[in-house]
Amino acid sequence: MRENQTWIQNEILSVLKTTPLCAENAERFTAAWLSQKLNYSRNFISQLLNDLVTQKQCVKINTRPVYYLSRSQLLAQGYSVPDSVSVLPGWRELEGYKTSSESDVFDRLIGKNGSLAYAIEQAKAAMTYPPQGLPMLLTGATGTGKSFLARLMVQYARSQGTLQENCPFVTINCAEYADNPELFLIHLFGYKKGAYTGADSDRQGFLAAADGGVLFLDEVHALKPECQEKIFLFLDQGIYHMIGDHDTWYSCKVRVLMATTENPQEILLKTLLRRIPILVQLPDLDHRPPTEKRELILSLLQKEQAKLGCSVLISDLAYHTLETAHFPGNVGQLENTVKVSVANAFLRRTENRLEIHIQDLPAYLGSGMTFDLLQCSDQTLHPLQSVAGETQVQSGYGVFNRALLHTFQSYLDRQMSFDSFLAVAYIKLEQYADTLIQDRWITPQEEIFRNLSGLILSLTSAHSSRRRLSNNKIKILTRYLADAARQRQQEFPLDAQDKETVEAFQALIQQRYPLEARQIREILELAVNTLSLSSTLLPTLDLFVFLQYFSRDLQRSSVPVVILAHGYAVASGIAEVANQWLRTQMFDAIDMPADCRFDDVTARLNEYIDSLEGCLELIILVDMGSLENISETLGRERKMNIGILSNVSTKLALDVGAMIMEGTHSLKTILEEACRRSVHRYEMIENQHKANAILAVCSTGIATAEKVLALFQSSLPATAKVELIPVDYASLHQGRMTSLSAQYHVLLIVGTLDAAVPGIPFVSVEELVDQKNMDVLDRCLKGILTEDQMRRFKRGIIKNFSLENLLNYLTILNPNRILVYVEEILDRIQEKCQCSFSGRTIIGLYLHISCLIERLVIGKEPAQYPDLETFTQRQAEFIQVVQDSFAPVCKAYNITLPVSEIGYLYDYIEQGSVANKADSVAEIQNDDFFDVHS
Incomplete structure (x- = not known):
C-alpha cells in the first residue's frame, strides 16, 4: 500500500512540476482538480499532498481553497522558499521569496513592497540619475x-x-x-x-x-541660514570657495543626501529647498502596516538569536505587548527594546534555549497594553519559526472578497435570503472600510491613485441622475478603488467554483438592479x-455592495425633489444633508460648476425628468441667476406637475421635504408655504478690538521689507504687543491699506519710500x-512701551540700523569690501561732477549701488530704462563720469555697467528720489538669492 501511495505522490509531483505557475492555472494546484485529473478521491489526494508538505517537497498556500506547489517548480520559476517554511498564508507572501536576477540591497528593508516602496524608488532615482545623481532630502x-536608508543608497x-x-x-x-556656523563652513x-x-x-x-562619492548631511535643520546659503551655491553650480581664498573656485563631484526630523518648509531656506528635487518622508512606526511591525519584531529577535547561537522563544503575552506598544522613538526604540528584553532573558538562559517573558520587557511597556489579557498567557511560549506565520496576514481586500463570495454561495445554496446575505455583507464591508479609513500613511503614488479614483467617481456621479454620490461616499469609494488598483492578480486567484459564484452574482445585479449595474459599469x-x-x-461585486450599503436606510419619496445650484458641490451637499436628516431618498442634485454651460445643465435636467417613469409630481429647487428661468427649457408636453422654487438653502429643502412626508399638502400648497417660511434675518457683530501694527514698506520688494522688520523686531522689547507686517509698496495703492486698517490699528510705517498714507x-x-525724526517713534509708541523700554528700544535702533546691517542681505559680495568700492565711486562722481550729496542721498546710494553691483556679478539681465536713446544723447558726459568711476569695481569683479543702470543712478541723484532705485534693484531682490538672504 505504501508503494502505491509513493507512486501516486510521484504522479502528483509530476503534474505540479509541469504546470506553469500563473494565475490562470491556479485551480490546477488544488486537491479538487488533482483528484479529478488522477481519478482518486479528494480526501485521499489531500492526505498525500499534506504528506508531501511534511516531506519538504511541496509548499502549502493556506487560503480558500488550499493550493499546493512543488518546491522544484518554485525554484525553477525564481522562488527561493527555505525548508523551514512549509505553509504560507497567501499568494502575496510567496512573492516575498521571489529572487531577483540582480542583487538589490534594499531587500534588507522591511516594507520594501509596502510603506517604504515609494521611498526606495525615489532613492534609486536619486543615486542613478545622470550625470551625478540628484540631491535628496x-x-x-x-x-x-533615515540614516540606514542613506547607507543602503550608497x-x-x-x-x-x-x-x-x-x-x-x-x-x-x-x-x-x-552654535558654531563658522566651524561648519x-x-x-x-x-x-x-x-x-x-x-x-x-x-x-x-x-x-567626499569627491567621487556621497556627502550625507544629517540633522540639516540645525544649520544656520548662512550655512544653508553656502550649500545652496554648491548644489546650484557645483563650486565653492575654501575659507581664506575668495578668488579661486573649487569644484568636486559629490552626491548630496540630507536628513531632518523637522518640517523642511519651516526650517530650510526656500531657495535651498528648490535645489532639492527629491523629498521623501519616512513613516512613523505607528503609521506603518501592522504586518511590517510584526516583521520588524521577528527580524530583530532573529538577529539576536543568530548572535547568541541558541534558540529564542517568546511568550504569548510578551510578543503581543511588543506588537501593540507605542514606540515614540520608532524603529530605533523598538530595536533597543528587543535588545534589552533579550539581555534580561539572557541571565536565565540554558545551554540551547533562551525564553523571553513579560518581566524581561522594559517596565514602561506595561502601561500601554491595549489587548485582552485573558487571551494571552505568559506561560505559552512560541519559537520564532511559529511567530513568522503570525507576521503574515491577508490583505483587507482579500478578506472582504473571500467573505463576500462565501456568503453569496450560501445564498445560492438557499441557506439564507438575499436580505440576509446583504446584512452579512454590510458587516464585512464595515470591517473593510475601517481598514481603508485607518490607512494613515499614503505614499505619493497612492495619492495619485486616490486623486484619479476621486475624479472618476465625481465624473460618473455628476452624469448620473438617480444614483448621485455624496462627497463622503465618494471619499470612501475613492479609497476602495485605489486599494483595488494596487492588488495584483496572483494575490487573489479564482478557482472554478469562485468563477461560477462571481458570474451568478453579476447576473443577479444585471437583472434586478439595472441602474446600479449601469453606474458600476461607467x-x-x-x-x-x-x-x-x-x-x-x-x-x-464590491461596488454593488457599497452602493446598496449607502442607501440601505433611505426610502424613496413619492414626490422627488431635484436641487440645481451653482458651485462645485453645493447642490450635492444640500441634497445629502436633507436626505440624511429626513431619512428618505427624496433629494437628487445637479451641480453647476463655474465652467459648466447653462445648456448642459438643462440637458441633464431633462434627462433626469425623462427617467422618472410614472411620476406625476416633481419639485425643482434652484439658487439664482439663469437657473431661475429654468421653466422655459422644460417644454410644455410633460405629463406631470412641476413646481420650481428659487433661493434654495438647506432650510428650504428641509421644509419642503417635511411637508412632502406629511402627505397632506398639495403641490401648490407646499410651494406657497415654503415661500412664506423663507424669511431672511440678519445680525451684525462689529470688531471691538484691533491689534497694534507697524508696517514696513519698501519699493525694492517685500523681501527688503522683511529685512527691515527683522531689524525692527530685534530692537523692540519681547513683551511689546505690536504686530510687524511687511507690505509691498505697490499693493498699498491697490486696496491693501483698506483691509489692513480694518484689521489693525496701524501705528507707523517704516521703509525706503514714503507711501503717503493719510x-x-x-x-x-x-x-x-x-x-533723525526719533520724536515720531516716541509719539507712536507712547502708551505701548514704558519709558525704560523706549530707551532700550532706541539703543537697539542705533545698534541694529547701521549701514553694515542693512547690507547683510548681499548674497555673494562681502559687505565690508563692497562698502570700500562704493565709497570710492561716490567720491569720484562728486569730484568730477563738482557736487556734494546730502547724507540721506549717500545712504540711499550705498544701498542702490551695492545691489546694482551684486546683480551684475550674478549675471542678471540689466534693468530696462525708458527712452534710453534720449538719455544717452543728452547725458553723455554724466555717463562717461559714472563709467570712469565704476572702472575699478568693474575690473575687480569682471562686470560691465549698462547705460540703462546709469540712467536710474542719474534719476536718483538728480531728483533725490528713491522710486527709481526700486526699478534698478527690484529684479535682484526678487531673485532666488535675495529672497533667502533678505
Missing part, C-alpha cells in the same frame, strides 16, 4: 531609518556601478555645529593657510573628502483606462540710520 521622526549605487566600490561616504551631524569647504589664527597649512574640507470603464485594473470581476506717520530707513 529624507524627512521623518527620530528612529524611522551600497546600491556601488552595486550598480554608478559609484566605485571604494567611493567615500562622508557623514556630517549638523547638530554639532548648531571651515570643515565643509576646508581652509587656506593663514585664513584664521592657527591655520598653519592648507586643509581640505568634507566636500573634497465607473469601472474609466478605472480600467486610468488605474490599470487587471480585472473588473471582483470590483463589480493719518499714518512715516519714518525712512535713512532717518533710522541717521537717528
Whole structure:
C-alpha cells in the first residue's frame, strides 16, 4: 500500500512540476482538480499532498481553497522558499521569496513592497540619475531609518556601478555645529593657510573628502541660514570657495543626501529647498502596516538569536505587548527594546534555549497594553519559526472578497435570503472600510491613485441622475478603488467554483438592479483606462455592495425633489444633508460648476425628468441667476406637475421635504408655504478690538521689507504687543491699506519710500540710520512701551540700523569690501561732477549701488530704462563720469555697467528720489538669492 501511495505522490509531483505557475492555472494546484485529473478521491489526494508538505517537497498556500506547489517548480520559476517554511498564508507572501536576477540591497528593508516602496524608488532615482545623481532630502521622526536608508543608497549605487566600490561616504551631524556656523563652513569647504589664527597649512574640507562619492548631511535643520546659503551655491553650480581664498573656485563631484526630523518648509531656506528635487518622508512606526511591525519584531529577535547561537522563544503575552506598544522613538526604540528584553532573558538562559517573558520587557511597556489579557498567557511560549506565520496576514481586500463570495454561495445554496446575505455583507464591508479609513500613511503614488479614483467617481456621479454620490461616499469609494488598483492578480486567484459564484452574482445585479449595474459599469470603464485594473470581476461585486450599503436606510419619496445650484458641490451637499436628516431618498442634485454651460445643465435636467417613469409630481429647487428661468427649457408636453422654487438653502429643502412626508399638502400648497417660511434675518457683530501694527514698506520688494522688520523686531522689547507686517509698496495703492486698517490699528510705517498714507506717520530707513525724526517713534509708541523700554528700544535702533546691517542681505559680495568700492565711486562722481550729496542721498546710494553691483556679478539681465536713446544723447558726459568711476569695481569683479543702470543712478541723484532705485534693484531682490538672504 505504501508503494502505491509513493507512486501516486510521484504522479502528483509530476503534474505540479509541469504546470506553469500563473494565475490562470491556479485551480490546477488544488486537491479538487488533482483528484479529478488522477481519478482518486479528494480526501485521499489531500492526505498525500499534506504528506508531501511534511516531506519538504511541496509548499502549502493556506487560503480558500488550499493550493499546493512543488518546491522544484518554485525554484525553477525564481522562488527561493527555505525548508523551514512549509505553509504560507497567501499568494502575496510567496512573492516575498521571489529572487531577483540582480542583487538589490534594499531587500534588507522591511516594507520594501509596502510603506517604504515609494521611498526606495525615489532613492534609486536619486543615486542613478545622470550625470551625478540628484540631491535628496529624507524627512521623518527620530528612529524611522533615515540614516540606514542613506547607507543602503550608497551600497546600491556601488552595486550598480554608478559609484566605485571604494567611493567615500562622508557623514556630517549638523547638530554639532548648531552654535558654531563658522566651524561648519571651515570643515565643509576646508581652509587656506593663514585664513584664521592657527591655520598653519592648507586643509581640505568634507566636500573634497567626499569627491567621487556621497556627502550625507544629517540633522540639516540645525544649520544656520548662512550655512544653508553656502550649500545652496554648491548644489546650484557645483563650486565653492575654501575659507581664506575668495578668488579661486573649487569644484568636486559629490552626491548630496540630507536628513531632518523637522518640517523642511519651516526650517530650510526656500531657495535651498528648490535645489532639492527629491523629498521623501519616512513613516512613523505607528503609521506603518501592522504586518511590517510584526516583521520588524521577528527580524530583530532573529538577529539576536543568530548572535547568541541558541534558540529564542517568546511568550504569548510578551510578543503581543511588543506588537501593540507605542514606540515614540520608532524603529530605533523598538530595536533597543528587543535588545534589552533579550539581555534580561539572557541571565536565565540554558545551554540551547533562551525564553523571553513579560518581566524581561522594559517596565514602561506595561502601561500601554491595549489587548485582552485573558487571551494571552505568559506561560505559552512560541519559537520564532511559529511567530513568522503570525507576521503574515491577508490583505483587507482579500478578506472582504473571500467573505463576500462565501456568503453569496450560501445564498445560492438557499441557506439564507438575499436580505440576509446583504446584512452579512454590510458587516464585512464595515470591517473593510475601517481598514481603508485607518490607512494613515499614503505614499505619493497612492495619492495619485486616490486623486484619479476621486475624479472618476465625481465624473460618473455628476452624469448620473438617480444614483448621485455624496462627497463622503465618494471619499470612501475613492479609497476602495485605489486599494483595488494596487492588488495584483496572483494575490487573489479564482478557482472554478469562485468563477461560477462571481458570474451568478453579476447576473443577479444585471437583472434586478439595472441602474446600479449601469453606474458600476461607467465607473469601472474609466478605472480600467486610468488605474490599470487587471480585472473588473471582483470590483463589480464590491461596488454593488457599497452602493446598496449607502442607501440601505433611505426610502424613496413619492414626490422627488431635484436641487440645481451653482458651485462645485453645493447642490450635492444640500441634497445629502436633507436626505440624511429626513431619512428618505427624496433629494437628487445637479451641480453647476463655474465652467459648466447653462445648456448642459438643462440637458441633464431633462434627462433626469425623462427617467422618472410614472411620476406625476416633481419639485425643482434652484439658487439664482439663469437657473431661475429654468421653466422655459422644460417644454410644455410633460405629463406631470412641476413646481420650481428659487433661493434654495438647506432650510428650504428641509421644509419642503417635511411637508412632502406629511402627505397632506398639495403641490401648490407646499410651494406657497415654503415661500412664506423663507424669511431672511440678519445680525451684525462689529470688531471691538484691533491689534497694534507697524508696517514696513519698501519699493525694492517685500523681501527688503522683511529685512527691515527683522531689524525692527530685534530692537523692540519681547513683551511689546505690536504686530510687524511687511507690505509691498505697490499693493498699498491697490486696496491693501483698506483691509489692513480694518484689521489693525496701524501705528507707523517704516521703509525706503514714503507711501503717503493719510493719518499714518512715516519714518525712512535713512532717518533710522541717521537717528533723525526719533520724536515720531516716541509719539507712536507712547502708551505701548514704558519709558525704560523706549530707551532700550532706541539703543537697539542705533545698534541694529547701521549701514553694515542693512547690507547683510548681499548674497555673494562681502559687505565690508563692497562698502570700500562704493565709497570710492561716490567720491569720484562728486569730484568730477563738482557736487556734494546730502547724507540721506549717500545712504540711499550705498544701498542702490551695492545691489546694482551684486546683480551684475550674478549675471542678471540689466534693468530696462525708458527712452534710453534720449538719455544717452543728452547725458553723455554724466555717463562717461559714472563709467570712469565704476572702472575699478568693474575690473575687480569682471562686470560691465549698462547705460540703462546709469540712467536710474542719474534719476536718483538728480531728483533725490528713491522710486527709481526700486526699478534698478527690484529684479535682484526678487531673485532666488535675495529672497533667502533678505
